[in-house]
Amino acid sequence: MVEKRKKVMKYIWLTIGLLAVILVGVNFFRTHWLENYLAHKLIERTSEETDGFYNLSYKKLSISFLNGELKIEGIRLTPDSTVYAEWKKKDSLPDTYLDLSVEMIHFKGLNLTWRHDFKKLHFKAFQIKQPDIKIYQTGENNHPKKEHKHAASKNVYQMISKYIEELSVGELNLDNASILYTALNPKSPIVYSIQ
DSSP states (O other): OHHHHHHHHHHHHHHHHHHHHHHHHHHHHHHHHHHHHHHHHHHHHHHHHTTTOEEEEOSEEEEOTTTOOEEEEEEEEEEOHHHHHHHHHTTOOOSEEEEEEEEEEEEESOOSTTOSOOSEEEEEEEEEEEEEEEEEEOSGGGSOOOOOOSGGGSOHHHHHTTTOSEEEEEEEEEESOEEEEEEOOSSSOEEEEEO
């Protein structure tokens, strides 16, 4: 009777151990797959949604193995020089455009690894470290308004609304922000800066 009980306990512990190994393996696979997917899709979709106007790059995109939180480091969003020159020659630059760099963005409080629906995202905290944002107004507002056919003239909501329907953040942390606004007036450029 005691031997039978020991045998049953041995099988139970073996089954629990095997399930734990399988769960860790599946978590590792899903985390690795999601990291690779986001690493390519963020760059690709940014270019698509802005008709190639913006280049997105970053040093590191990682999803935590333990809690599934997303962290992106060394982010750069800049106008593509070739597209910029082409649009400028056609006098069809967007009214405003950005050049930004961010040391790190950390999305906290949501396990993306086990998430199946990315349309509604509710984060506990959104941490942004050292954003350096340069906003340029092209001066086209001095001319009669014309219809922009380029996606770069869409606002952020218009670009992400087909991917995310609802996005909420409980706490927003912003460290060491630097914002520079330049109105590119041909007579004399106007510059505003906030540190």
